[in-house]
Amino acid sequence: MTAFVLKRLGFAVITLFAVLTIVFFIVRVLPGDPAMAILGDQASQAALNALRARLGLDQPLYVQYLQFLGGVVVGDWGVSMVSGRPVIQEILKVLPATLELTFVSLVLGAAVGIPLGVWSAVRRNKLPDYITRMASLLGLSFPAFVSAVLLLIVFAIQLRWFPVISSGQGTTLSDRLRDLALPAVNLGLIMAAYITRVSRSAMLEVLNQDYVRTAHAKGLAFATIIWRHCLRNALIPVVTVVGLYLGILIGNSVLTEIVFNRPGLGKLIIGALNQRDYTMLQGMMVIYTLIVVLVNLITDLTYGLIDPRIKYS
Amino acid sequence: MRKMIGLTLMSLAMAGSAHAAGETLNVGMASADAGKLDPHVATSTPDKGLLHWMFNGLVRIKPGEANPADIEPDIAESWTSSEDGLTWTFTLRQDVDCHGDYGPLDAEDVVFSLNRAADPDISAFADGYAAFESVEATGDHEVTIKLKNPVPSLLGLLVPYHGGNIVCKDAVEALGTEFERTPIGTGPFMFEEYQPQQYVKLVANPEYFRGEPQIKEIFYRYIPSDSSRDLAFQSGEIDMIYGKQDQTWVERISEVPGTKVAVMTPGEMSVIHLNMTMPPLDDVRVRRAVAHAIDRDALVEFKGPDVTLAAVSPVPEGNLGYTGDVPTYEFSVEKAKALLAEAGHPDGVTIKAIHTTLPGMLTTMEAVQALLREADINLEIETVEHATFHEQIRKDLSQVTHYAAARFPVADVYLSQFFHSDAIVGKPTAVANFSHCDVADEEITAARVETDDKKQLELWAEAQRKIMDEVCAVPLVQSLQLWAWKDTLDLGVEVNGSLNLSPPVTEAARFSE
Numbered sequence: 001m002t003a004f005v006l007k008r009l010g011f012a013v014i015t016l017f018a019v020l021t022i023v024f025f026i027v028r029v030l031p032g033d034p035a036m037a038i039l040g041d042q043a044s045q046a047a048l049n050a051l052r053a054r055l056g057l058d059q060p061l062y063v064q065y066l067q068f069l070g071g072v073v074v075g076d077w078g079v080s081m082v083s084g085r086p087v088i089q090e091i092l093k094v095l096p097a098t099l100e101l102t103f104v105s106l107v108l109g110a111a112v113g114i115p116l117g118v119w120s121a122v123r124r125n126k127l128p129d130y131i132t133r134m135a136s137l138l139g140l141s142f143p144a145f146v147s148a149v150l151l152l153i154v155f156a157i158q159l160r161w162f163p164v165i166s167s168g169q170g171t172t173l174s175d176r177l178r179d180l181a182l183p184a185v186n187l188g189l190i191m192a193a194y195i196t197r198v199s200r201s202a203m204l205e206v207l208n209q210d211y212v213r214t215a216h217a218k219g220l221a222f223a224t225i226i227w228r229h230c231l232r233n234a235l236i237p238v239v240t241v242v243g244l245y246l247g248i249l250i251g252n253s254v255l256t257e258i259v260f261n262r263p264g265l266g267k268l269i270i271g272a273l274n275q276r277d278y279t280m281l282q283g284m285m286v287i288y289t290l291i292v293v294l295v296n297l298i299t300d301l302t303y304g305l306i307d308p309r310i311k312y313s
Numbered sequence: 314m315r316k317m318i319g320l321t322l323m324s325l326a327m328a329g330s331a332h333a334a335g336e337t338l339n340v341g342m343a344s345a346d347a348g349k350l351d352p353h354v355a356t357s358t359p360d361k362g363l364l365h366w367m368f369n370g371l372v373r374i375k376p377g378e379a380n381p382a383d384i385e386p387d388i389a390e391s392w393t394s395s396e397d398g399l400t401w402t403f404t405l406r407q408d409v410d411c412h413g414d415y416g417p418l419d420a421e422d423v424v425f426s427l428n429r430a431a432d433p434d435i436s437a438f439a440d441g442y443a444a445f446e447s448v449e450a451t452g453d454h455e456v457t458i459k460l461k462n463p464v465p466s467l468l469g470l471l472v473p474y475h476g477g478n479i480v481c482k483d484a485v486e487a488l489g490t491e492f493e494r495t496p497i498g499t500g501p502f503m504f505e506e507y508q509p510q511q512y513v514k515l516v517a518n519p520e521y522f523r524g525e526p527q528i529k530e531i532f533y534r535y536i537p538s539d540s541s542r543d544l545a546f547q548s549g550e551i552d553m554i555y556g557k558q559d560q561t562w563v564e565r566i567s568e569v570p571g572t573k574v575a576v577m578t579p580g581e582m583s584v585i586h587l588n589m590t591m592p593p594l595d596d597v598r599v600r601r602a603v604a605h606a607i608d609r610d611a612l613v614e615f616k617g618p619d620v621t622l623a624a625v626s627p628v629p630e631g632n633l634g635y636t637g638d639v640p641t642y643e644f645s646v647e648k649a650k651a652l653l654a655e656a657g658h659p660d661g662v663t664i665k666a667i668h669t670t671l672p673g674m675l676t677t678m679e680a681v682q683a684l685l686r687e688a689d690i691n692l693e694i695e696t697v698e699h700a701t702f703h704e705q706i707r708k709d710l711s712q713v714t715h716y717a718a719a720r721f722p723v724a725d726v727y728l729s730q731f732f733h734s735d736a737i738v739g740k741p742t743a744v745a746n747f748s749h750c751d752v753a754d755e756e757i758t759a760a761r762v763e764t765d766d767k768k769q770l771e772l773w774a775e776a777q778r779k780i781m782d783e784v785c786a787v788p789l790v791q792s793l794q795l796w797a798w799k800d801t802l803d804l805g806v807e808v809n810g811s812l813n814l815s816p817p818v819t820e821a822a823r824f825s826e
Contacts, residue, residue, distance in 0.1 A: 032700030039437050040356040045743065047440055050433055082348055084493060093509050149540050157548055164545040165534060258345075258538045261545075263510040270537060271345035276700070 004312035012293040023285040034081045034276040078279040087283035098264035104184040109191025117199025139193025144252040148186045148259035165261045183260040198241040202234035235306050243299030335824040336529040341551040345537045346510045351493040352478035353436040362815030368498035370473035376817035379578045379810025381469045381633040398463040398764035405454040410520040411481035412503040420450035422482045430476035438476030463762040465725035474812045501526045501820045527823035556795030560617025566797045573800045578810035579722050580791035582629045586714040586747035598656035600784035604642035605649040606688035624788035626777045634724025634773035639781040649688035661689025666713035668694050669702035709738045714747035724773040728757045750785030
């Protein structure tokens, strides 16, 4: 087990290094110039050159690259070219908000998606199945920013239950829930749509297995067969897919954060992209890569919890 | 049960939003976050708009206006200039206090501020102060500025806009790099708090020399999503909103009950620059044909009559030095075709433009394309990403360059940046002369150092006439700045313009109910 985790972490370091290298060069190949983004389009050539020198952009590319890698190793990710604040500090300040949103949406998605998927599989080709499949298809095809605006129009403008601008700094539980509710529902429903489909097909496969028929034959209660025996065996593909879709969830969380005006990585990355803030983009890519690598590791470890036959070696 | 959930949610929604009604102003700005809040560093619209309410200059443009002809005293109560226009002496008010505990403002602070604005290692606006020889405190409340050569508008450099903001020396020195996160000025509102990606909170400055503001706090909220910003205005969570330069936005937001929409100068002027070194545009008859083929009224109608002005001169209307008395080319497809035939192109011409994919600009250019086609001028548009566009047009790759820009509203700025031969793209001194225009160099240069206001205006007018006679460029339209606010908010002045691109919220602003 420990050896497995260590090996995976070793691979993670290699992945991280590759991502850093690619990101470093891609942001510099992109058209656009941070000096111009900062000084505006009427800056003189001299002023632009002076700023480039101050930002270290006049150095040869390999020097910049080595400095950047050296910085990352010792935990110095540089300062944002736009705000002048340390990148790591900027990211860590808003990371909890994004993690909170992603986690709650994931839980919501699973809590809605798994039962719906199971129900749909059990009632295969009956009305509940059709409705569930239609609904999940709708959820899959709905862009996150459209559903977000619709939620705002209904719950913030018509019903006035929630504010349009979430304060993002609630200290009491009710404040936090109020800020979280609409964005989490928005992301959670999209996640639920994915999970419903996967758990339905996984369940369908399991329901046709011999041991299910045996369980029926020896007179086990229907609910016990479904929830204890079938679901447990169907969960492995579900967990795999949830792990994979977490990337999609993070992508959608960017859009969701922007529309609901929540603080988080989403607003950070939009600002950094518009301003060609190289250092900030690099820092954010490190964070995103770390999250994806960690989630994959956790997914792998979860298999063992679901199915004790799986051994890590 | 359902009712109970509703009630619980309602009470949750109400909690936390309690603030003294009528004294708090919530503003929605289109930006993801604050940049550097140092007035000598900040160049973006969102940052400048916020700093506008916190800083003073030696002089200012009357709140609600954007024309340097409306300059009035601010921190300086009076000033004199020498005959040759090289020495300027300003007498300061004695009742100006820095925000917080940084004490009264005196000549030392002003000297420090202007030197800081001129320091290329700190300031983004140092270029503008290149003509400054020295700035000295010649008394506790007297400052003398000496110039190496006269400049087109010295007072224009001293308004709190691009570098003219007066900061407090003690605060800058005490705060060091923190200053860009906690700006200290002398204006009606003081910095109080910054919440990353959420808002900057300002509070009223009780010691403000024009009187304590009636609005007690301002939340400047960063809401990058256009639709969420509109919804927040609709739900009443923000009182003042930064608008989109779009007719449909005006129509939509006007439907919110109790809304006042403000259309402000300076606008962003759209101009197509015609590259005079590339055939067939090297022939003035072809350039005139282009000018005749463009129907400005149709463009205004297309871009939205409430948010757009027709442009006739290469300098935007409302700028100091603007003249409407320039050669004009009335819309006439026949005249355009006749000119083309005369130039040896009876079957028309094809010209190429590299263009940005920015939708607002692209639709304008597509409308121009449609108009030109009527006169057998085939405009081929090659679209590239916006940053690539900026790179390529500066490498002199485009025959026709569509450029939209807002500048400090003195004729010299537009003329120097777009039409003086020093600014031709490709030169080391390049700025944005995409047409290779050099026909008005003499007037532009002479106007910069002309100390007689009347003669200066005449030189600028002559430059505009020459540029339009040669058709270095065809001005299209001016898109104005848009804001909206609740009609219960009374800013105390009529708002026609704002240099800093945000409405003037001063000590006079208040909520009526």
